Amino acid sequence: xxxxxxxxxxxxxxxxxxxxxxxxxxxxxxxxxxxxxxxxxxxxxxxxxxxxxxxxxxxxxxxxxxxxxxxxxxxxxxxxxxxxxxxxxxxxxxxxxxxxxxxxxxxxxxxxxxxxxxxxxxxxxxxxxxxxxxxxxxxxxxxxxxxxxxxxxxxxxxxxxxxxxxxxxxxxxxxxxxxxxxxxxxxxxxxxxxxxxxxxxxxxxxxxxxxxxxxxxxxxxxxxxxxxxxxxxxxxxxxxxxxxxxxxxxxxxxxxxxxxxxxxxxxxxxxxxxxxxxxxxxxxxxxxxxxxxxxxxxxxxxxxxxxxxxxxxxxxxxxxxxxxxxxxxxxxxxxxxxxxxxxxxxxxxxxxxxxxxxxxxxxxxxxxxxxxxxxxxxxxxxxxxxxxxxxxxxxx
Numbered sequence: 001x002x003x004x005x006x007x008x009x010x011x012x013x014x015x016x017x018x019x020x021x022x023x024x025x026x027x028x029x030x031x032x033x034x035x036x037x038x039x040x041x042x043x044x045x046x047x048x049x050x051x052x053x054x055x056x057x058x059x060x061x062x063x064x065x066x067x068x069x070x071x072x073x074x075x076x077x078x079x080x081x082x083x084x085x086x087x088x089x090x091x092x093x094x095x096x097x098x099x100x101x102x103x104x105x106x107x108x109x110x111x112x113x114x115x116x117x118x119x120x121x122x123x124x125x126x127x128x129x130x131x132x133x134x135x136x137x138x139x140x141x142x143x144x145x146x147x148x149x150x151x152x153x154x155x156x157x158x159x160x161x162x163x164x165x166x167x168x169x170x171x172x173x174x175x176x177x178x179x180x181x182x183x184x185x186x187x188x189x190x191x192x193x194x195x196x197x198x199x200x201x202x203x204x205x206x207x208x209x210x211x212x213x214x215x216x217x218x219x220x221x222x223x224x225x226x227x228x229x230x231x232x233x234x235x236x237x238x239x240x241x242x243x244x245x246x247x248x249x250x251x252x253x254x255x256x257x258x259x260x261x262x263x264x265x266x267x268x269x270x271x272x273x274x275x276x277x278x279x280x281x282x283x284x285x286x287x288x289x290x291x292x293x294x295x296x297x298x299x300x301x302x303x304x305x306x307x308x309x310x311x312x313x314x315x316x317x318x319x320x321x322x323x324x325x326x327x328x329x330x331x332x333x334x335x336x337x338x339x340x341x342x343x344x345x346x347x348x349x350x351x352x353x354x355x356x357x358x359x360x361x362x363x364x365x366x367x368x369x370x371x372x373x374x375x376x377x378x379x380x381x382x383x384x385x386x387x388x389x390x391x392x393x394x395x396x
Contacts, residue, residue, distance in 0.1 A: 005262045008145070010160045013168060013209050014264070016175040016202065018190050025266030026198055026273060034277035035195050041284035042197075042234055048288055049239050057298070057322040058291050060087075061376055062239045067103040069243035070222045073250055076100060080377050085326040085366065099133070103219050106130035110227045111238060119176050119227060121169045121212075128213050128220040138165050138212045146211070156258060158211035168210045175203060176228065196232040200225055201276035202269075205260055222246070241287045245279035293381035297371060298322055300383075301355060311346055313337045321356070325369040325376075 005011070014020035027035075052058060064083050071078070078096040086093035090101050106127045113123055121138065128136040139162065146156040159165060176199075178191040191199070207221045226238035246253050256272045302318055311317065316337050324331055332343035347367045350356045356367045375383045 007154050007156055010157050011261055013159050015171045016206055017187055022266040022269060026269060028270055031270055031273055034274050035197055038197055038277045038281040041281045045284045045288045046235055048291055050236050054319050055237060057319060058239055058294060059237050060323045062241055063104050063107060066241050066243050067100050069247045070219050071100040071103055073243060073247050074218050084373060088324060102131055102133055107223050107238060110223055114227055114231050120173055124220055127223050128216045131219050132216045136213050136216060138162055139214055156261060165210060165212050169212060172206050196234055197277055197280060198273055200228050201273045205257060205272055208257055209261055239287060241283050242279055245283045289381050293375055297375060297383050317346060321369045322372055325373050327367045328364055
């Protein structure tokens with residue numbers, strides 16, 4: 001008989017095995033319907049991202065937005081403007097902005113790492129360490145509890161003891177890597193039949209319930225979501241803006257996570273899984289629309305510049321301005337697009353044409369791709385048409 005849930009006692013978290021959790025109910029008609037819809041949206045996003053001429057532009061912008069939202073879920077609040085300005089040089093950024101940029105670094109690190117090795121306890125320690133900016137290892141001391149932010153009441157006490165946590169993480173790893181082409185046991189055969197999106201949802205719950213670190217678990221878990229989708233071949237690049245949905249439905253997110261621990265029932269699991277599938281569906285569609293809008297803006301910018309300019313390396317310059325919406329003269333030089341004096345002329349010319357705006361930062365002048373910044377910050381996918389390039393204007 002299952003013991004009653006006591007939020008003040010370390011939770012006896014079941015292993016991810018069909019004999020311990022109601023996996024047979026995970027692929028109900030409701031879950032499968034949500035899964036089909038989510039896979040279709042994710043497939044469309046992945047296809048669009050794979051065919052972009054400049055995928056790094058989208059990756060740079062969307063990863064920053066994902067970093068901002070994931071950090072805000074943990075009440076680490078900064079602005080998109082601060083992030084874009086600091087992405088090349090964070091030395092003068094405030095603490096929340098630096099911590100949000102650290103999330104981006106941890107995602108990039110994980111993305112490079114899984115090309116060589118699978119998701120593992122060691123890798124998630126590295127990801128959490130980069131996120132927090134200090135060495136983070138699996139918890140070794142007791143005392144960790146999660147509390148209601150408003151009342152201070154303890155709502156969950158995760159498992160305790162390093163050996164136990166590592167056992168739970170070993171089971172978590174197993175669930176990550178069951179080979180659908182070579183299942184060796186009844187448990188593996190069952191897990192291998194689960195859709196990867198269902199597995200992602202289950203893995204996210206399990207990781208958050210293990211709560212292996214003293215801090216940074218939420219952000220580390222959301223990095224893992226994206227890495228798992230890349231590792232499973234459902235995303236070529238981690239462009240899915242998944243934290244947007246979680247931020248918008250944050251209360252429900254925490255309620256459903258807790259309900260699985262409290263109840264452990266098939267119904268609680270299904271509610272949680274469908275929530276995550278809905279998150280994938282909605283954010284895949286949102287991200288796809290945003291990618292298309294950014295691409296349209298790039299094409300419109302390219303046409304306007306080509307019609308009125310003799311600038312060298314036009315495409316390289318425009319790509320950089322979309323990758324670094326807050327651009328300095330030195331960025332043009334470092335990208336080997338032009339020497340400093342020529343780079344200054346290029347940027348000033350585009351600013352005079354209305355394609356860029358300028359801001360002073362001490363001795364530095366920043367050139368802002370203000371239409372891109374507005375597009376990224378807006379729920380709308382419309383952008384301002386620039387008509388300031390008169391037909392008699394010649395850019396040199």
